[in-house]
Amino acid sequence: xxxxxxxxxxxxxxxxxxxxxxxxxxxxxxxxxxxxxxxxxxxxxxxxxxxxxxxxxxxxxxxxxxxxxxxxxxxxxxxxxxxxxxxxxxxxxxxxxxxxxxxxxxxxxxxxxxxxxxxxxxxxxxxxxxxxxxxxxxxxxxxxxxxxxxxxxxxxxxxxxxxxxxxxxxxxxxxxxxxxxxxxxxxxxxxxxxxxxxxxxxxxxxxxxxxxxxxxxxxxxxxxxxxxxxxxxxxxxxxxxxxxxxxxxxxxxxxxxxxxxxxxxxxxxxxxxxxxxxxxxxxxxxxxxxxxxxxxxxxxxxxxxxxxxxxxxxxxxxxxxxxxxxxxxxxxxxxxxxxxxxxxxxxxxxxxxxxxxxxxxxxxxxxxxxxxxxxxxxxxxxxxxxxxxxxxxxxx
Numbered sequence: 001x002x003x004x005x006x007x008x009x010x011x012x013x014x015x016x017x018x019x020x021x022x023x024x025x026x027x028x029x030x031x032x033x034x035x036x037x038x039x040x041x042x043x044x045x046x047x048x049x050x051x052x053x054x055x056x057x058x059x060x061x062x063x064x065x066x067x068x069x070x071x072x073x074x075x076x077x078x079x080x081x082x083x084x085x086x087x088x089x090x091x092x093x094x095x096x097x098x099x100x101x102x103x104x105x106x107x108x109x110x111x112x113x114x115x116x117x118x119x120x121x122x123x124x125x126x127x128x129x130x131x132x133x134x135x136x137x138x139x140x141x142x143x144x145x146x147x148x149x150x151x152x153x154x155x156x157x158x159x160x161x162x163x164x165x166x167x168x169x170x171x172x173x174x175x176x177x178x179x180x181x182x183x184x185x186x187x188x189x190x191x192x193x194x195x196x197x198x199x200x201x202x203x204x205x206x207x208x209x210x211x212x213x214x215x216x217x218x219x220x221x222x223x224x225x226x227x228x229x230x231x232x233x234x235x236x237x238x239x240x241x242x243x244x245x246x247x248x249x250x251x252x253x254x255x256x257x258x259x260x261x262x263x264x265x266x267x268x269x270x271x272x273x274x275x276x277x278x279x280x281x282x283x284x285x286x287x288x289x290x291x292x293x294x295x296x297x298x299x300x301x302x303x304x305x306x307x308x309x310x311x312x313x314x315x316x317x318x319x320x321x322x323x324x325x326x327x328x329x330x331x332x333x334x335x336x337x338x339x340x341x342x343x344x345x346x347x348x349x350x351x352x353x354x355x356x357x358x359x360x361x362x363x364x365x366x367x368x369x370x371x372x373x374x375x376x377x378x379x380x381x382x383x384x385x386x387x388x389x390x391x392x393x394x395x396x
Contacts, residue, residue, distance in 0.1 A: 016109045019156060019163075022136040023370055025102075025109065025127075033070050035062050035078065035103040036128035040116040041095035052092045055099070058121040059086060065123040068355075073105075081108040102127050114161035118334060124359040126367060133366055134333055134378035135160060140290045143232055143260075144282055145224070146270035147244040147252060149217050150175040152224045154232050155270065155278070159287070162279040171227040175220045218251060225256045233260040239289065241282050243270050262286075297330060297377060297393075298385045304393045311394075312386035314361060318346035320392060321365050324372035329365060330391040331376060332384045337361040341368070362389050 037058050042048040059082045066075050081103060085091060091110075098113030104127075117131045135158065144155040144162065151174045154165045172178045233240055240258060242249060243266035253261070264285040270278050304310030311317050318341050320326050339361040340349045351358040366376045374395075385391050 016111055017163075018111050018132050018136050021109065022132070030126045031105055032125040033066060033073065033078070033104065033123050034125065034127045035066075035082075035101075036120065036122045036124070037062065037082070037099075037101040037103075038117045038120040038128075038131055039099050040119070041097060041099045041112075043096060048092060048095055051095055051099075052086055054119070056086050058119065059083065061121040062123055065121070070123070078103065078105065085110065098131075100132060102129075122359060126359055126364065128359055128363050130331065130333075130360065130363040130366055130378065133331075133370075133376055140286065141236075142239045142241060142282060142286045143236065144241045144243050144266070144270065144278070145228055147221070147224065147242065147248055148269055149248065150220070152228075153270065154228060157279055157282055159283050159290075160279075162275060162282065165232070168227060168231045171231065172220075172223055175216060178220060178223055217248075218255060221248075221252050222255050225252070225258060229258045233258050239286060241266060241285055243268065243278070243282075245269060294377075294379065294383055297328065298383065298391075300328070301330060301385055301391045301393055305391075309394045309396075311392050312388045312390065314365075314388055314390060315346075315348050317365060317390055317392045318342075318348045318361075318368075320346070320394060321368040321372070322346035324374075325394045325396060326369045326372065326374045326392045327395040328375045328377065328393040329369045330379045330384065330386075331362050331366055332389040333378045333380055335362060335381065335389045337389055341365070365390060 037055075039051070039054055039058055041051045059079060062082070063075065063079055066073070066078065082101065085101065096112045097115055098117040100111040100113055100117065102109045102111075111132065113131075113135065115135065120128065122128045140158045142157055143165075144157060146153040146155065153173075155162050156165055157163070167173055228240070238260065239262050240260045241262050241264070242252060244252065246267050249265060249267075262285065266278075266281050266285075273281070301310050305312070311320065314337065317326070317329070321329075322341075322343065322345065337360060338358050339351050340358060341347070341361060341364050342349075348361055369376050
C-alpha cells in the first residue's frame with residue numbers, strides 16, 4: 001500500500017484515529033520502506049518513565065534494519081519524526097496502554113492504543129497492521145445511543161475502547177433543532193385557552209402541557225431513530241445499545257424501527273459514566289454475542305474445510321488470497337510467521353523477521369483478504385481452530 005501523502009511537519013499536533021484510517025491506510029499501496037513500531041505503554045507515573053526509553057531502543061532497531069538494506073534512502077529523514085516523538089515529553093505524560101507508530105517517506109501516524117501490544121519494530125515493504133486490525137474488526141464492535149428527552153449522541157466502541165462519533169451533518173441533535181420545536185413554540189403549545197382566550201384551570205393547563213411535552217419527546221425520538229438508522233446502523237451493521245434513563249426506554253423502543261437495537265440496554269445516560277465505565281457496561285452486554293459469533297465462525301470454518309471450501313495450510317491460503325477467493329480469514333492474535341508472499345502466485349517463503357524485507361505472513365495475508373473485500377477476524381489463541389495461525393473460508 002502506498003503511504004498517504006501526509007506532511008510530517010505537523011505530526012506532533014495530530015493524534016490519528018484507527019477507526020478513521022481503517023481500512024484505507026491499511027489497504028493503500030505502500031511506498032517502501034515502511035516502518036512499523038509497537039510497544040506497550042503505561043498510563044501512570046512512575047511506570048511510564050520507562051516508556052520513552054523503550055521507544056528509543058525500538059527506533060534504534062528500526063535504524064539497524066534500515067542500514068542493512070536501505071542505505072540508498074535518506075535514513076535520517078525517515079527517522080526524524082520518530083526521534084522527535086521520543087523527545088516530546090508532553091506526549092509521554094499522556095500515554096495509554098499501548099502505542100503504534102507507522103512511518104514512511106510521506107507518512108507518519110501515531111496511535112494511542114487502549115490495549116497493550118507486544119514490542120515490535122519492523123522495516124518492510126508493507127506496514128505491519130495486524131494489531132490494529134484486531135482493534136477495529138467488526139466482530140466485537142458496537143455502537144451506543146446516548147439519549148435524553150432533548151439531546152442525543154452516538155458512540156463507537158469495542159472491548160478495548162469507546163469514543164463519541166462526530167455530529168452528523170444536517171441532522172437535528174437537540175429537540176430545539178427540529179422545525180417547530182423551538183422553546184418559545186413549545187411553550188405556546190403547552191398552554192390551554194378557553195373561549196375568552198384566558199387560560200383554563202391550572203390542573204388542566206398542567207395536563208395539556210405534559211401531553212404536549214410527551215408529543216414533543218416522541219417526535220424527537222422518531223427523528224433520532226431515523227437519523228441513527230440511516231447514518232449509523234445501516235452503514236455499519238453493528239449492534240446498537242440504548243443508554244438512557246429508565247423512563248425513556250419504553251417510549252423509544254415503541255417507536256424505533258432499528259433492527260440493530262439490542263434488547264439489552266444501559267439504564268443511565270453516558271454523561272453520568274466515565275469512558276471506562278461506559279465501555280465496561282457495554283462490553284458486558286455485547287460479549288455474549290461476540291463469543292456466539294466467534295463460535296459460529298469456527299463452526300463455519302469446520303464445515304467449509306470438510307466440504308473443500310476452507311483451508312488451514314498457509315501456502316494454500318496464500319494462493320486463494322491472491323486470487324480473491326477468501327470470504328473470511330481467521331488469524332491467530334499475537335502470533336508471527338516470518339516470511340514472504342509471492343504477489344503473483346501466493347507462494348510463501350519462510351524467512352527471518354530481522355531481514356528488512358520480511359514481514360509477518362499472517363499480517364500480509366490479512367492485507368490481501370481486505371483488499372479483495374473479504375473479512376479478517378483476529379482470534380485469541382485459545383479459540384483458534386487451527387495450529388497454523390490461520391483458517392480461511394472460501395467464497396467459491
